[in-house]
Amino acid sequence: MKTHPPAEAPALPLSQAAAGGVVSSKKQRLLMIGHGMVSHRFCVEWVKLGHDGFSLTILAEENIFAYDRIHLTQGLSSSGEAHLELAPASWYSEHGITVTLGDAAAHIDREQRQVTTRSGHIHAYDVLILATGSSARRLSVPGADLPDVFVYRTLADLAAIRQRAATAKTAAVLGGGLLGLEAGRALLDLGVQTHVLETAHGLMTRQLHAEASQLLEQRVKASGLKVLTGCITTAITQEEASLQLHFRDERTLTADMIVMAAGVEPRDELAQACGLQTGARGGILVNETLETSDPAIFAIGECAVPRGVFYGFAAPGFDMARVLAEKLAGRDSRFTPTEYPVRLKLAGTDVVTIGDIRAEGNLLTWKNQGMLKQILLHEGRVSGVSLFGSTEDVGRLQTAVMQKQRLRFWEQARFVKTGSPWKPISQDVTQWPATAAVCQCTGVTRGQLSCAYAAGCKTVAALSAETGAGTVCGSCRPLLAQLCGSTTSPAVRLAKPLLWTCVVATLLPLLHAVLSPIPLSPTVSGFRYDLIWLDGFWKQVTGYTLLGLMVLALLLPLRKRVRALMHLGDYGAWRIIHTSLGVLSLMVLVSHTGFRLGFNLNKVLMMNMLTLAITGALSGAVIALAHRLSPVSARWLQVGWTCVHALLTWPLLVLVLFHILTVYRY
Structure with missing residues (x-):
C-alpha cells in the first residue's frame, strides 16, 4: 500500500x-x-x-x-x-x-x-x-435487512446473489426499471423463477409512454419473467425458509430471495x-x-x-x-448537460429513450410488427424520443433532441408513415452526427473517429489501431478513408488472393447454371463414375459434406458477435476463408448433382445456392478492389451485395431442411 x-x-x-x-x-x-x-x-x-x-x-x-x-x-x-x-x-x-x-x-x-x-x-x-x-437504494420497509434480501450494485453483491440463486427456486426483484429488468432476466437465466415487482402501473414508466410500457410488459412476460405492477411493498417477513412480501392492497408473495433494484442514490x-x-x-x-x-x-x-x-x-x-x-490541463472546458440516451437491451428487446417522452406536447407514433417509435414535439421541436424494437436513426434523433430541432410537416408525415422523419443518411460520413455509429461491429461513432483524427490519426490504419473501428468485418474501412480525406480506400491485406478466390467462386456457379449435365456412364460394367450421384451411399456422403461446409460458412459471421473472436486474425484472411468455403461447397455440389439443376423445389434450392455464391463472391470482390474505387462506391457496393447475400441465406435454410425431409420421407 x-x-x-x-x-x-x-x-x-x-x-x-x-x-x-x-x-x-x-x-x-x-x-x-x-x-x-x-x-x-x-x-x-x-x-x-x-x-x-x-x-x-x-x-x-x-x-x-x-x-x-x-x-x-x-x-x-x-x-x-x-x-x-x-x-x-x-x-x-x-x-x-x-x-x-x-x-x-x-x-x-x-x-x-x-x-x-x-x-x-x-x-x-x-x-x-x-x-x-x-x-443502491434499499427500501425503508420492515424486514429490508433480513437475510436473503440483497441489493444489486457491486461485485460483492453479485457474488452473494449468485451464491443464493444456486439453491433458490423463486425470486422477487423490486423495481421495474432498467436495473430491475436486467436483474430479473439474469436470475431467470440462472434457472430461478422470478417475479419483477413495480410500484407504478407499468414498466419503465419514467422513460416510456403508456403504449410502449405496455408493449414492453408483454415482451418481458413472453420471455418467462412474471410481472406484477401496482405493488407497493409495506413489509417483508420471514416465513420458515422463505420470505414473504406484503403489499398495500393486502396481496402477498412468497420468494426464496429478494433483490432490491429500485434505483440508486x-x-x-x-x-x-x-x-x-x-x-x-x-x-x-x-x-x-x-x-x-x-x-x-x-x-x-x-x-x-x-x-x-x-x-x-x-x-x-x-x-x-x-x-x-x-x-x-489548462483548457477552458465546461460540462454542458445534454440529453443522454437511456437504453435497455434484453434478449429480443431493445428500448431506447431520449429526453422526456411523457411531457406535454404533440406525440407522433409509428407502429409496425412489434416495433414502436414515438417522437414528442413541443411547439414543433423534438423534445423526446422513444424507440422500441428498432434503434434506427438513434444518433440523429439524439442530436435532434439536443438541438431542439424543428420537424417540418413533411418530416412528421414521413415519420408516421415510414418510422423515420428523414431520407436515408448522407453518403458523406463527415456530415454524419457525432453519435452515429460508423463501425457497427464495435460501435465506434463518427465523433470518436473525428477526435482520433484530430489527435493525429491521419490514416485508416492509425484510426483502426486507436479506436478498433474496421478491425472486425472491414466494411467500414471505406468510411474511415473518407474521414481521412482520401479519394480511395486502402488496399486490404491479401487483396489479390481474395480477388482470385472470388473470381473462381463467381465462375463455378455460372458454369453450373449453363453447362449441360454430365452424362451417365454408357456401360453397366467397368468403372462407373456416375455412381457418385446415383448410389445412395455416395449421395449421402457428398450431401452431408456439402451441408457441413455450408454450416461452417454460416457460422463464420459469428465472429462479429463473439467478443473473444473479434480481433482474432485479419479480416482479409477471414474473407478468404469464407469465400474458399463457398468454392469448396460448389465443387462438392458438382459431385452431388453432376451439373443437374433438378426439378420443382430442388431446382429452386439449386438456384438459391448458386445465387448465394455469386452475391457473396461479388461482395468479396468489392473488398478486394476497394482501393481502386471511391470510398462511397466501395461502401455502398459492399453493403448492397452483403445484404442481398444475407437475405438469400434464410430461404436456403428452409429449402435445405425441406430437401432433407423429402429425401428421407419419400
Missing part, C-alpha cells in the same frame, strides 16, 4: 494547479476518492493529456480495480468477473497512477487539505476529486461531513467546471449534481471526467 505524506511546503492555490501554472518543480498532488467507471475514465483522459505537473493517487473502497458496472448483469451467469475489468493493475503503474485498494476514505480535512482513510493513513492533496458514485456522506454544499435531494453541488463549494475540490460522476441535476447512469459521468481532465 502506497501513501503520500503531507508536503512540507504549503500547497499551491487551485487557480495555479488547475490551470497548469506550476511555480515549483514539485508535482501537484492530485487525489481522487472512488474508483469506479467514471474514475477510470478520468484516468484514461488524464493519461491522454499527459499531466506531467501532477501525481495522481486513487483511494478505492473495493478490493478490486475499476470494472464495468454497465454489464454487471452478465457476471451473474458465471463466476468469473475478469471480463468486467476495465484495465489491469499494470496499466495504472505504467502510467504512474497509484491506486490504494480496500482502504476507503473516512474523513476530509479541508483546512489541512488531507484525507484520512479507515485504516488511519493520511493523504495530502493540492487538488481533490470526489468520484464516490452512488449506492448519490454518495455524498463525505462531502456533507466536511461541509461541502449538497443538493436538496442529495448529491454534491458543482458548477459547470465541476468545482464544488470548495475551489480545491471537484466532484464527477453520480455523486455530483451539476445545477442540482442527478444523473443515475454512466454517460454524463464520462463527460464530466473528460471536462475535468481538460480543465486540469
Whole structure:
C-alpha cells in the first residue's frame, strides 16, 4: 500500500494547479476518492493529456480495480468477473497512477487539505476529486435487512446473489426499471423463477409512454419473467425458509430471495461531513467546471449534481471526467448537460429513450410488427424520443433532441408513415452526427473517429489501431478513408488472393447454371463414375459434406458477435476463408448433382445456392478492389451485395431442411 505524506511546503492555490501554472518543480498532488467507471475514465483522459505537473493517487473502497458496472448483469451467469475489468493493475503503474485498494476514505480535512482513510493513513492533496458514485437504494420497509434480501450494485453483491440463486427456486426483484429488468432476466437465466415487482402501473414508466410500457410488459412476460405492477411493498417477513412480501392492497408473495433494484442514490456522506454544499435531494453541488463549494475540490460522476441535476447512469459521468481532465490541463472546458440516451437491451428487446417522452406536447407514433417509435414535439421541436424494437436513426434523433430541432410537416408525415422523419443518411460520413455509429461491429461513432483524427490519426490504419473501428468485418474501412480525406480506400491485406478466390467462386456457379449435365456412364460394367450421384451411399456422403461446409460458412459471421473472436486474425484472411468455403461447397455440389439443376423445389434450392455464391463472391470482390474505387462506391457496393447475400441465406435454410425431409420421407 502506497501513501503520500503531507508536503512540507504549503500547497499551491487551485487557480495555479488547475490551470497548469506550476511555480515549483514539485508535482501537484492530485487525489481522487472512488474508483469506479467514471474514475477510470478520468484516468484514461488524464493519461491522454499527459499531466506531467501532477501525481495522481486513487483511494478505492473495493478490493478490486475499476470494472464495468454497465454489464454487471452478465457476471451473474458465471463466476468469473475478469471480463468486467476495465484495465489491469499494470496499466495504472505504467502510467504512474497509484491506486490504494480496500482502504476507503473516512474523513476530509479541508483546512489541512488531507484525507484520512479507515485504516488511519493520511493523504495530502493540492487538488481533490470526489468520484464516490452512488449506492443502491434499499427500501425503508420492515424486514429490508433480513437475510436473503440483497441489493444489486457491486461485485460483492453479485457474488452473494449468485451464491443464493444456486439453491433458490423463486425470486422477487423490486423495481421495474432498467436495473430491475436486467436483474430479473439474469436470475431467470440462472434457472430461478422470478417475479419483477413495480410500484407504478407499468414498466419503465419514467422513460416510456403508456403504449410502449405496455408493449414492453408483454415482451418481458413472453420471455418467462412474471410481472406484477401496482405493488407497493409495506413489509417483508420471514416465513420458515422463505420470505414473504406484503403489499398495500393486502396481496402477498412468497420468494426464496429478494433483490432490491429500485434505483440508486448519490454518495455524498463525505462531502456533507466536511461541509461541502449538497443538493436538496442529495448529491454534491458543482458548477459547470465541476468545482464544488470548495475551489480545491471537484466532484464527477453520480455523486455530483451539476445545477442540482442527478444523473443515475454512466454517460454524463464520462463527460464530466473528460471536462475535468481538460480543465486540469489548462483548457477552458465546461460540462454542458445534454440529453443522454437511456437504453435497455434484453434478449429480443431493445428500448431506447431520449429526453422526456411523457411531457406535454404533440406525440407522433409509428407502429409496425412489434416495433414502436414515438417522437414528442413541443411547439414543433423534438423534445423526446422513444424507440422500441428498432434503434434506427438513434444518433440523429439524439442530436435532434439536443438541438431542439424543428420537424417540418413533411418530416412528421414521413415519420408516421415510414418510422423515420428523414431520407436515408448522407453518403458523406463527415456530415454524419457525432453519435452515429460508423463501425457497427464495435460501435465506434463518427465523433470518436473525428477526435482520433484530430489527435493525429491521419490514416485508416492509425484510426483502426486507436479506436478498433474496421478491425472486425472491414466494411467500414471505406468510411474511415473518407474521414481521412482520401479519394480511395486502402488496399486490404491479401487483396489479390481474395480477388482470385472470388473470381473462381463467381465462375463455378455460372458454369453450373449453363453447362449441360454430365452424362451417365454408357456401360453397366467397368468403372462407373456416375455412381457418385446415383448410389445412395455416395449421395449421402457428398450431401452431408456439402451441408457441413455450408454450416461452417454460416457460422463464420459469428465472429462479429463473439467478443473473444473479434480481433482474432485479419479480416482479409477471414474473407478468404469464407469465400474458399463457398468454392469448396460448389465443387462438392458438382459431385452431388453432376451439373443437374433438378426439378420443382430442388431446382429452386439449386438456384438459391448458386445465387448465394455469386452475391457473396461479388461482395468479396468489392473488398478486394476497394482501393481502386471511391470510398462511397466501395461502401455502398459492399453493403448492397452483403445484404442481398444475407437475405438469400434464410430461404436456403428452409429449402435445405425441406430437401432433407423429402429425401428421407419419400
